[in-house]
Amino acid sequence: MGNEDSSEEVCSSSGDMVTNLKASIRELSGKVREQNQRKCDVRDKLQQLRERINAEGVDVSVQEELIPLLRSLKELEKHESEVRSKCDAKRSALEDAVCDLEERVAKGEIPEEDLDVLLVESLDHLTSAKKELAATLREIVSLKRQIDDVPCQSELLQYERRFSELNVCIQEKLQQTRKLYGTYNALLEIKDLMLKEISLLNSIGSQFQDVIGTPGGRVKLIDSMEGVMKGIQQKLGKVQLGLQEEQRRCDASTEKYTAAAAEQRKCYTVLRAFQEECTRNDRLRSQLSAISNTTGSKQGM
Template sequence: MEVEVSDLEGKLATGSDSNMPPNSLDDSLNRSLEELNLAKRELTARLRAIVSIKRQLDNAPSQSELIQYEHRFSELSAHIQLQQTRKLYATYNALLEIKDLILKETSLLNSINSQFQDAIAGPIGRMKLLESMEGIVKGRQQKLDKAQIGLQEELKI
C-alpha cells in the first residue's frame, strides 16, 4: 500500500494523473477499505481470544484464595471430627450405662433364684420378697422415667 501511495503521489506531483483512469483510484480505495476491514476483523477475533483467556485466568483461584480455602476446609474438618467424637462418647456412655444395668439385673436375678425357695417357705420370707420386688419395680420405674426425660431432651436438641 505504501508503494502504491508513493506511486500515486509521484504521479500527482508530475501531473500525469490524466493518463490514470478514474476507476483505478476508486478500485484502489475499495481494495484498501477491504484490507482495512479484514485487518479490523482479525484484530477483533484476536481481542475476543485475549478477553476469553483473561476471563479464564480470573476464574482460576489465586494462591491466597487457595490458602484461604484450605484453612476453611481444615476448620470444617476439625468441627466435624469434634461432633463425631462427641457422638462416640455419648454412645460409649450409653452402652456403659446399659452394661451396668444388665449386670445389676443379672445379679438381682441370680440372688432371687438362689433365695427363692427359702423366701417362699415362710410368711416372713414372702413379705420380704414382696417388699424387695416392689422396691425393684419402683427403682426401675424411676430409671425409666429418667431415661425418657433424657430422650425428650435429646429430641428437642
C-alpha cells in the same frame, strides 16, 4: 643524571596515582549506578504491591506488616539520597584533586613524599566510601527480602481455603466423637442395668426356695422387688426426660429447617421475578433504542 632519574620516578608515581584515582572514581560511580538500579527495582515492586492491594485487596495483618516496610524504605531512600550527595561531593572533590594533581605533576611541582601522602588519603577516602556504599546496599537487600517474604494474594487465598478445609474436618471429627461418646454412655447404662438384672436374678434364684417358705421371707422378697421396680421407674423417667429433650431439639431443628426452606423459596421467587424484570427492561431498552434511531434517521432526512 640522578636528578633526571628522580624526576622520572616522581612522574611515574604520579601517573600511577592518577590512574588509581580515576579507576576508583569509575568503580564508585558504577556502584552508585548499581545502587540506583536496585532502588528502582524495589520501587517498582512496591508499586506493583500497591496496585495489587488497590485492585484485589489484602488481609489486614499483611497491610500492618507492609506499612513498617514502606516506612523503612522511605528512610532508606532518604539515607541513600544523603549518601549519594556525599558520594557526588567526594567524587567532585576527587576529580578536582586529580585535575590539580595532573597539572602539578605536569609542571613538576609535587615532591615524591607529597604524592605518597595524597595517595594514602585518597585510598582512605575511597575505602570509607566503599564501606558506606556496602552498608547501604546491605540495607536495600534486607528490605527487598522482607518484601519478598510478605505473602501475595494467591498465597493468602490458599491459606484461607486450607484453613476452611481443616475447619470442616475438625467439625466432622467433633460430631463423630460426640456420637461415639453418646453411644458409649448408652451402652454403659445398658451394661449397668444388665448387671443389676443378672445380680437380682441370681439372688432370687439362690434364695427363692428358702425365702418363699416363710412369711417374713415372702414380705422381704416383695419389698426387694418393689425397690427394684422403683429403681427401674426412676431410670425409665430419666430416659423419658432425655427423649423429650431430644424431641424438643428435633422439633426446633425441624422448625428452623422449615423456615429456611420457606425463605429459600421466597428468595427464589424474588430472584425469578427480578430476572424477568431485567429481561423486560432490556427488551424495553432495545425498543427505545430502535425508536430513537428511527426518529433520528427521519429528522436527518
